Amino acid sequence: MIVKLLSGDLPRSTVLAVILGLVFIALAFAPFLFPGVRSVDTAARICVFIVLVASYDLMLGYGGIVSFAHTMFFGMGAYGVALSSTNMGRGWDAMLTGSLTGALAAAALAFLIGLFSLRVRAIFFAMITLAVASAVAVLVSQLSSITGGEDGLTYLIPRELTPAFRFGDSFLGANLNGRLLAYYLVFSGALLLFLILLRVVNSPFGRVLQAIRENDFRAEAVGFRVVAYRTGATCISAAVAALAGSLYAIWLRYVGPDTVLSFDIMIDILLMVVIGGMGTMYGAVIGATLLVLAQNYLQGIMGTASRAVEGLPILPDLLDPDRWLLWLGVLFVLSIYFFPTGVVGRLRMQR
Amino acid sequence: MTHAPEHAPRMAQAALRDRLAPLIPFALVPLLVVAGLIAIPSTSSWLTLTVSGLAMGMMIFIMASGMTLVFGLMDVINFGHGVFISVGAFIGITVLLMLGHMTQAPSLLLNLTAMLVAVIAAMLATGALGWAFERVIVKPVYGAHLKQILVTMGGLIVVEQLIIVLWGPEEIFLTRPEALKGAVTFWGAAVEKYRLVAVGLGLVLFLAMRHVLRHTKVGLIVRAGVENGEMVEALGYRLRLVFVGVFIAGSALAGLGGVLWGLYQEVITAHMGQQIMVLIFIVVIIGGLGSVEGCFIGALLVGLMQNYVAFLEPKLALISNIGLMVAILMWRPQGMIPVVKAK
Numbered sequence: 001m002i003v004k005l006l007s008g009d010l011p012r013s014t015v016l017a018v019i020l021g022l023v024f025i026a027l028a029f030a031p032f033l034f035p036g037v038r039s040v041d042t043a044a045r046i047c048v049f050i051v052l053v054a055s056y057d058l059m060l061g062y063g064g065i066v067s068f069a070h071t072m073f074f075g076m077g078a079y080g081v082a083l084s085s086t087n088m089g090r091g092w093d094a095m096l097t098g099s100l101t102g103a104l105a106a107a108a109l110a111f112l113i114g115l116f117s118l119r120v121r122a123i124f125f126a127m128i129t130l131a132v133a134s135a136v137a138v139l140v141s142q143l144s145s146i147t148g149g150e151d152g153l154t155y156l157i158p159r160e161l162t163p164a165f166r167f168g169d170s171f172l173g174a175n176l177n178g179r180l181l182a183y184y185l186v187f188s189g190a191l192l193l194f195l196i197l198l199r200v201v202n203s204p205f206g207r208v209l210q211a212i213r214e215n216d217f218r219a220e221a222v223g224f225r226v227v228a229y230r231t232g233a234t235c236i237s238a239a240v241a242a243l244a245g246s247l248y249a250i251w252l253r254y255v256g257p258d259t260v261l262s263f264d265i266m267i268d269i270l271l272m273v274v275i276g277g278m279g280t281m282y283g284a285v286i287g288a289t290l291l292v293l294a295q296n297y298l299q300g301i302m303g304t305a306s307r308a309v310e311g312l313p314i315l316p317d318l319l320d321p322d323r324w325l326l327w328l329g330v331l332f333v334l335s336i337y338f339f340p341t342g343v344v345g346r347l348r349m350q351r
Numbered sequence: 352m353t354h355a356p357e358h359a360p361r362m363a364q365a366a367l368r369d370r371l372a373p374l375i376p377f378a379l380v381p382l383l384v385v386a387g388l389i390a391i392p393s394t395s396s397w398l399t400l401t402v403s404g405l406a407m408g409m410m411i412f413i414m415a416s417g418m419t420l421v422f423g424l425m426d427v428i429n430f431g432h433g434v435f436i437s438v439g440a441f442i443g444i445t446v447l448l449m450l451g452h453m454t455q456a457p458s459l460l461l462n463l464t465a466m467l468v469a470v471i472a473a474m475l476a477t478g479a480l481g482w483a484f485e486r487v488i489v490k491p492v493y494g495a496h497l498k499q500i501l502v503t504m505g506g507l508i509v510v511e512q513l514i515i516v517l518w519g520p521e522e523i524f525l526t527r528p529e530a531l532k533g534a535v536t537f538w539g540a541a542v543e544k545y546r547l548v549a550v551g552l553g554l555v556l557f558l559a560m561r562h563v564l565r566h567t568k569v570g571l572i573v574r575a576g577v578e579n580g581e582m583v584e585a586l587g588y589r590l591r592l593v594f595v596g597v598f599i600a601g602s603a604l605a606g607l608g609g610v611l612w613g614l615y616q617e618v619i620t621a622h623m624g625q626q627i628m629v630l631i632f633i634v635v636i637i638g639g640l641g642s643v644e645g646c647f648i649g650a651l652l653v654g655l656m657q658n659y660v661a662f663l664e665p666k667l668a669l670i671s672n673i674g675l676m677v678a679i680l681m682w683r684p685q686g687m688i689p690v691v692k693a694k
Contacts, residue, residue, distance in 0.1 A: 064498045116680055123428055123496050131676065134629045135669040144667045263625070267508060274501060298392035317516045326512035333505035336498055337491060 005195060007202040011282055016347040020282060023289050031183055032173040038296075044183055046292045048248045052196045053272045055240035060303055061279035062201050063233040065118070069129035070269055072136050073110065073238040075261040077102035077245025079140070079147065082255040085155040092158050097247035103239040110238035114231035125197035130202035137261045152256020161250065162183065171285035186247045193240055197280050198238060209233055210279075267325070268295075271332050277342025286343050291328075363555070376644075376687040378657035380651045387659045398540035400658045406546035408654025409553020410615065412647050414608030415631040415638075416560060417601020423577040423641020423690055425594045427489055428496060431503035432605060432631065433624030435477045439606025440623060443473035443516055444525055444639040447614075454528040462528035466610075473610045474603040480510075481602025485595055507625065512619040522620040549611055556604075557647050564643060573597060577690055579643050630657075633672050637679040639686025648687060 080102025165178035276287020638645030
């Protein structure tokens with residue numbers, strides 16, 4: 001049963017299996033294990049980012065395609081929910097329409113970009129996606145009459161998903177309200193999408209993608225249409241990223257350029273994929289969990305360290321909590337050189 | 352026994368169409384300028400916009416040329432190129448601020464000397480940084496595009512954060528040197544003096560670069576290396592050294608571009624390089640990776656397009672450049688003047 005659910009792609013390392021199990025249990029029972037607004041918020045963020053990073057890994061780790069437009073697709077899903085909820089009124093139908101429209105639009109745009117750039121040279125894709133994504137981000141913040149501009153949009157989601165909806169008293173320390181339902185909507189959506197991605201990469205389609213990553217010339221010679229496979233992977237990846245964006249929008253009940261479209265999120269995704277391990281879906285789980293936890297708690301540690309070295313030259317500035325990206329950047333470069341397979345690859349090697 | 356087919360060499364000239372085809376890209380800039388003249392109602396604003404478009408294009412060209420050569424020569428795609436722009440701007444502007452007494456004086460000579468000192472300082476610093484970047488970041492990942500993109504992106508993040516550590520997170524506002532402030536008036540159109548300087552400087556640099564590439568031995572080796580690196584190495588040239596030299600020169604040019612861009616915008620931030628990189632990528636792609644001429648034409652097109660559209664429909668400025676890129680890639684999928692043969 002479990003083997004079937006995981007599409008036959010088992011962790012293949014005891015340590016990894018234990019860690020993944022712990023992450024799964026922690027996320028599945030987060031509202032009961034770690035009650036509190038902030039920790040549940042962190043858990044929901046981890047769920048969303050696992051899907052987002054896994055979908056990016058489908059492109060980067062399996063397809064060997066570098067894209068810088070993943071936040072754009074993420075944002076399209078988020079804005080899809082936001083716009084439909086604003087314009088169609090509060091309701092499940094608006095949420096569903098928004099999610100589906102966002103995913104379809106993202107896939108269509110990915111198809112167009114792929115058509116232009118993947119046809120010629122795969123590295124064009126990296127540059128073109130960067131250009132398109134920044135143009136879209138600028139456009140979104142400028143078209144304030146539709147998208148709310150820099151301020152973003154706040155909207156209503158179905159009442160059953162808001163804290164105002166209560167269906168009982170607290171249970172094991174968690175309040176039984178709509179927020180709990182919203183968390184489980186995000187969690188199950190993320191789990192479903194992750195399993196679908198796992199299915200995709202372990203299908204014949206995924207195998208061909210890996211072959212193309214290793215040697216596109218030979219794959220073409222064997223008779224696979226490289227461009228079609230690469231474009232297909234891009235579209236699937238974009239659609240899943242958009243759905244992750246919809247989940248995030250449902251959870252936050254707010255979208256804005258900074259929360260769903262900024263380039264910082266793109267950098268976060270890159271870090272998560274590389275540190276977790278490219279070319280393994282489980283790497284996404286490890287990377288997203290590690291990085292989101294680090295973002296939320298590392299800054300506190302760095303603040304302490306910065307105060308500890310006060311008085312020395314430059315060091316306090318280097319350890320300033322706002323400079324955590326510096327250290328993650330160093331970690332990123334080092335991990336590409338020394339652990340190109342990331343945490344997951346390391347754990348699997350030790351078996 | 353079969354006879355060899357008859358194909359005696361003919362001396363006929365290629366058709367006019369075939370001979371003109373390589374020249375089409377050069378006609379695009381004048382065409383765009385004429386299109387601007389038609390679309391923009393007032394001639395004086397057209398002139399102002401054209402000059403500022405050309406100035407912007409020249410600055411983008413200075414920044415992008417290094418990147419396109421590095422790619423052409425060694426098949427290295429440097430996503431961290433933008434960081435040299437930021438570093439150049441910060442060093443150059445810091446020097447300019449230190450030379451305050453020279454930039455505040457109303458003498459053009461003193462102002463230009465101060466600018467020259469700032470530019471030299473910036474170019475030295477970014478050249479050295481480029482050398483280090485090549486050594487530490489790029490060298491271990493030759494031949495692997497995927498890793499190059501990721502690693503240079505990581506380098507960009509680290510250096511950008513280091514800028515913030517050294518100069519603080521706030522943006523720095525500055526004023527141009529005294530003699531370069533204000534505008535001169537031609538036929539009723541106000542043209543900022545600084546933009547004229549930028550146009551002149553860009554043109555001089557382009558011609559100098561063309562001269563080096565076409566008429567010197569180093570240029571010959573570089574062009575041959577772009578065409579067929581293995582053959583050049585087989586002839587006994589150490590292409591690796593040439594490449595490091597080009598990388599350093601390209602970084603230094605990016606630093607120069609950074610100083611010019613900082614003075615143009617009158618504000619610098621650590622992220623400025625990353626923002627300009629978007630335009631640089633568009634320029635490099637539509638020009639054809641590895642081609643300096645293509646890069647020049649592409650930069651002018653992007654600069655003019657950006658300024659015309661920003662005047663006509665401000666919200667579409669960045670989108671218009673994407674549109675330009677799409678149009679050119681539909682016409683010539685490898686860019687306007689493709690140099691690198693399907694690497």
